[in-house]
Amino acid sequence: MASRIDERLRAQLARRASVLxxxxxxxxxxxxxxxxxxxxxxDVMIFGTGLGLDSxxxxxxxxxxEQRFDVVLPSTVMHDGLRTVNTLVxxxxxxxxxxxxx
Amino acid sequence: xxxxxxVVAHHGDVEAEIAAVRRSVGISLLPHVTALxxxxxxxxxxVDHVVAGRLLLRxxxxxxxxxxxxxGEILADAYVCNDDDRFLLFAEGMERKALLAHxxxxxxxxxDVAIDDLSESHTxxxxxxxxxxxxxxxxxxxxxxxxxxLSFYHAAGERLYLRAGKTGEFGYxxxxxxxxxxxxxxxxxxxxxxxxxxxxxxxxxxxCGLENWYFNPHLHRxxxxxxxxxxxxxxxxxKKEYVGSSAIIARRAAGPARRATGLVGSGTVGVGDxxxxxxEPIGVVIDAHFSPAIGHSVAMAMLDVAxxxxxxxxxxxxxAPVRTISPPFVNNLSMYVNPQRDSFNTRDAVxxxxxxxxxxxx
Numbered sequence: 001m002a003s004r005i006d007e008r009l010r011a012q013l014a015r016r017a018s019v020l021x022x023x024x025x026x027x028x029x030x031x032x033x034x035x036x037x038x039x040x041x042x043d044v045m046i047f048g049t050g051l052g053l054d055s056x057x058x059x060x061x062x063x064x065x066e067q068r069f070d071v072v073l074p075s076t077v078m079h080d081g082l083r084t085v086n087t088l089v090x091x092x093x094x095x096x097x098x099x100x101x102x
Numbered sequence: 103x104x105x106x107x108x109v110v111a112h113h114g115d116v117e118a119e120i121a122a123v124r125r126s127v128g129i130s131l132l133p134h135v136t137a138l139x140x141x142x143x144x145x146x147x148x149v150d151h152v153v154a155g156r157l158l159l160r161x162x163x164x165x166x167x168x169x170x171x172x173x174g175e176i177l178a179d180a181y182v183c184n185d186d187d188r189f190l191l192f193a194e195g196m197e198r199k200a201l202l203a204h205x206x207x208x209x210x211x212x213x214d215v216a217i218d219d220l221s222e223s224h225t226x227x228x229x230x231x232x233x234x235x236x237x238x239x240x241x242x243x244x245x246x247x248x249x250x251x252l253s254f255y256h257a258a259g260e261r262l263y264l265r266a267g268k269t270g271e272f273g274y275x276x277x278x279x280x281x282x283x284x285x286x287x288x289x290x291x292x293x294x295x296x297x298x299x300x301x302x303x304x305x306x307x308x309x310c311g312l313e314n315w316y317f318n319p320h321l322h323r324x325x326x327x328x329x330x331x332x333x334x335x336x337x338x339x340x341k342k343e344y345v346g347s348s349a350i351i352a353r354r355a356a357g358p359a360r361r362a363t364g365l366v367g368s369g370t371v372g373v374g375d376x377x378x379x380x381x382e383p384i385g386v387v388i389d390a391h392f393s394p395a396i397g398h399s400v401a402m403a404m405l406d407v408a409x410x411x412x413x414x415x416x417x418x419x420x421x422a423p424v425r426t427i428s429p430p431f432v433n434n435l436s437m438y439v440n441p442q443r444d445s446f447n448t449r450d451a452v453x454x455x456x457x458x459x460x461x462x463x464x
Contacts, residue, residue: 004382005408009416016411035340038354041333042412043315043364043429048251049166050336086412086428093413 015100019069019089022100026064027085031057042086050084058082071095104134104304104320106197112303117394119306123269124395124435124457126446127231128302129290135226136198137277138205141188142214149182149189152208154329154346156339159184164252164264167337169193169204170346174328174353177204179319181266181275183254190254192226192264192275195319208345224260225280227287230307232435233297233446234272238263240293247441269307270314270434297446309391313400315364315429321373321389322362322402331358331404360385361410363403364429369422371399378418384409387419393431395457400431432457 005013024037033040033051044050046061053061061082062073069092073081081091092099103109110131112119122128140149150157155167164183168176178201183190193201198221209215229237238246242257249255254264260279267273278286291299311318317334328346329335330353338350365371365387377385385405393400401424409417412428438454 004379006380009379009414012414013408013411016413035335036354038357039335039338039340041335043333043362044336052336083430084428090412090428 016089016093018100019092020085022068023065023085023088023092026061026068027051030064031060040085042089043084045084046082046088065092069096069099071099105136105194106199107134109134110301110303112305113301116303116306116309119300119302120309120394122298122300122302123230123271123306123310124432125232125449126297127229127234127237127294127299128306129287129294129299130228130230130302130304130307131283131287132194132226132228132275132304134194135221135275136191136193136196136201137220137224137226138191138193138202139185139188139218139220140191140215141218142216144210144213144215145187145189148209148213148215149191150342150344152205152345153180153182153191154338154344154350155182156341157182157184161186162253162255164254164266166252166266168329168334169196169201170329170344170350172346172349174330174346174349175325176319176323176327176329176332176334177201179317181252181264183264185254190220190262192277195323220277223280224277225283227276227278227283227290228267228273228307229276229290230267230269230273230302230310231271231299232439233449234267234274235441236446237290237294237297237299238274239441241289268314268316269310270316270430270432271310271436272439309393312389312391312402313393313395313430313432314434315402315431318389324388324404327360327404328353328358330354331360332362358407360404361407362388363405363410364412364427364431365390365401365403365417365419365424366396366427366431367399367401367419367422367424369399369419371401371419371424375419377403377405377424379409379416384417395432397458431459433459
């Protein structure tokens with residue numbers, strides 16, 4: 001299946017998967033989320049239901065993400081960028097053109 | 103018919119019903135939701151075994167979870183509520199008789215577990231919308247405003263109020279005696295007139311549910327599809343054994359072949375449509391509709407996992423481009439409404455940036 005993917009798409013998907021993997025790592029290793037990294041689905045809600053993080057975790061997640069990807073997340077991040085793991089990946093990729101490059 | 107029960111699809115104007123859920127309050131009857139009470143000395147152990155999620159609940163708390171088959175496929179979507187050492191289940195996705203048979207089949211011989219079908223005498227009314235709390239407060243008093251998400255309480259008249267919802271807006275499910283249904287509905291409609299509330303059928307609720315990426319047990323299940331493919335692993339315990347847990351662990355270890363992915367398309371997108379990349383099929387649409395909130399079709403597609411990532415604009419349906427995006431597809435007014443400060447009458451002062459989350463143009 002993957003052999004049908006051309007180089008341009010392969011690079012785009014790999015970059016996204018890399019950022020997703022790093023955010024999963026932060027959630028499991030730094031925020032001590034009690035689940036395997038591959039059980040963190042990309043479109044899962046980060047707060048409340050979903051992963052169940054709270055406002056203290058939010059601060060830590062923002063700081064760790066900013067440090068890891070050398071970005072500054074906007075103050076409105078809670079309403080949009082931090083809704084799901086994938087929306088956070090979107091935000092990182094939009095703010096850092098080199099994020100996820102190997 | 104849903105799960106063998108007559109359910110109102112719409113009340114004549116689905117777009118207006120969606121608008122009510124998104125801007126004021128929608129009032130819906132959910133007779134297909136089965137309400138069960140599980141009691142007895144072994145009730146907790148039993149529920150812990152048949153429900154896939156963690157059961158660490160204080161009295162008065164609820165949690166969204168799933169009932170699975172031994173093969174890990176989803177049987178029902180369920181809220182589990184801890185009701186003073188008894189448990190309440192609000193389940194949908196399975197005919198009532200089959201649900202009860204499933205539960206009885208997993209009850210150990212000699213276990214002290216009683217299962218009472220409250221649906222024989224009770225029905226669920228659901229209120230959903232950014233001002234649903236205001237309607238609740240008008241009927242139950244201002245104390246309801248501080249009522250946390252996924253909690254419940256018993257009220258007079260054998261009513262139970264569960265703060266829940268599957269639309270992304272404020273939501274309350276009210277379990278009440280069926281004999282009081284008509285009078286209660288009139289009560290909600292009368293009090294809701296000042297809030298532009300209207301009756302909303304299941305079609306509008308499901309469309310709002312897709313816009314917010316809620317699992318729909320009536321549309322999203324398929325043979326071989328488990329919570330791993332549907333991105334519902336957050337509803338599963340990772341520490342206990344439950345019905346279906348072995349299959350889930352094996353599926354996760356093998357890695358899913360497909361994954362549910364959000365799509366936005368400028369053309370018509372329908373259930374069963376094939377998603378292609380350079381004319382080769384890479385997946386199929388399992389839920390779709392036109393979203394008036396963002397002006398495009400929104401869809402959930404099951405894509406080959408190698409392609410199942412957001413932010414790709416090179417896929418197509420019947421030759422028309424679609425874009426994978428990270429759901430939810432919409433902003434919710436409820437996220438911007440503060441019940442301590444706002445009201446329906448002052449709704450224009452709420453600083454809401456609009457329903458479109460980003461620029462989803464395919």
